[in-house]
Amino acid sequence: MTRRVVITGLGIVSPVGHSPEQFFSNLMAWHSGIKHLQHDFIDQLAVRIGAPVEDFKPTDHFSKIQLTGIERFSQMALVAAEQAVQDAQLHLDESEYPRVGVHMGCCLGGAATLEEGYIEVFKRDNPRIKPLSVLLSMNNAAASHISIKYHLQGANITYSTACASSAIAIGEAYRQIKHGYAEVMLAGGFEAMLTLGAMKAWEALRTLAACRT
Amino acid sequence: MSSLPTIQRMMVEQFDLKIEDLTPAATLKSLGLDSLSVIEFMFNLEDELNIKMSDERVELKTLQDVTDLVDKLVAEQTGAAK
Numbered sequence: 001m002t003r004r005v006v007i008t009g010l011g012i013v014s015p016v017g018h019s020p021e022q023f024f025s026n027l028m029a030w031h032s033g034i035k036h037l038q039h040d041f042i043d044q045l046a047v048r049i050g051a052p053v054e055d056f057k058p059t060d061h062f063s064k065i066q067l068t069g070i071e072r073f074s075q076m077a078l079v080a081a082e083q084a085v086q087d088a089q090l091h092l093d094e095s096e097y098p099r100v101g102v103h104m105g106c107c108l109g110g111a112a113t114l115e116e117g118y119i120e121v122f123k124r125d126n127p128r129i130k131p132l133s134v135l136l137s138m139n140n141a142a143a144s145h146i147s148i149k150y151h152l153q154g155a156n157i158t159y160s161t162a163c164a165s166s167a168i169a170i171g172e173a174y175r176q177i178k179h180g181y182a183e184v185m186l187a188g189g190f191e192a193m194l195t196l197g198a199m200k201a202w203e204a205l206r207t208l209a210a211c212r213t
Numbered sequence: 214m215s216s217l218p219t220i221q222r223m224m225v226e227q228f229d230l231k232i233e234d235l236t237p238a239a240t241l242k243s244l245g246l247d248s249l250s251v252i253e254f255m256f257n258l259e260d261e262l263n264i265k266m267s268d269e270r271v272e273l274k275t276l277q278d279v280t281d282l283v284d285k286l287v288a289e290q291t292g293a294a295k
Contacts, residue, residue: 063229065245065247068227068228068249069249069253130253131256
């Protein structure tokens with residue numbers, strides 16, 4: 001038996017907008033989100049344009065205690081998930097938790113935490129790695145935070161398939177519902193890789209568009 | 214000297230907690246701290262006080278428990294350094 005699947009709620013935190021409405025209207029107004037980057041490491045890059053998420057203040061959404069264990073990509077994922085849950089007016093009772101899952105896409109995860117750890121290990125004499133480094137940076141951290149927040153006990157999987165990651169996650173979530181494994185899925189993707197190491201790596205691959213001005 | 218004032222100050226700075234809530238009897242749970250945030254806090258305390266936690270599991274329920282542990286380590290390790 002296969003079932004019809006519908007999308008009932010949307011959410012987004014991105015360089016183009018911090019809500020679906022803002023995102024769409026900015027796109028329609030030709031705003032790409034791409035601009036000259038202002039990072040403090042910018043002098044070390046040949047390519048100095050990118051699409052940063054601006055005006056996202058973590059403390060608007062999380063307490064400092066919560067932020068101890070939630071990396072930037074997970075913060076944005078949680079805020080986007082909250083928008084989608086509200087948009088869908090999703091109200092679950094306890095008996096429904098096992099039938100609701102999370103499928104997300106992500107390539108690099110907590111790039112900032114990883115780089116901080118590498119600098120500590122390779123450049124300092126007595127390296128001190130933050131104890132929560134693994135929990136902050138692992139690719140499936142955001143999906144885990146989402147399931148913890150909403151008590152979702154269905155399949156929780158993070159796909160890492162390059163630029164197709166989020167699309168795969170949404171497609172596989174569709175199949176979860178279509179084939180009867182779940183009633184509801186939260187699906188999407190997240191990334192926060194505007195870090196020096198990630199930018200240098202992409203630069204080395206010659207895949208970044210240079211600014212001609 | 215007790216490490217309580219240092220612990221209180223760092224909890225205010227790191228977690229935005231109110232100093233008046235940070236009584237010795239206050240439980241970490243009542244302050245909203247889970248095991249992970251406590252681990253991160255203890256890591257920062259190590260840096261601040263130049264001490265090293267042991268790998269043994271220690272049950273920390275209240276701020277007084279944290280203070281007692283830290284005071285003991287400061288006494289042992291600053292003594293060992295002399």
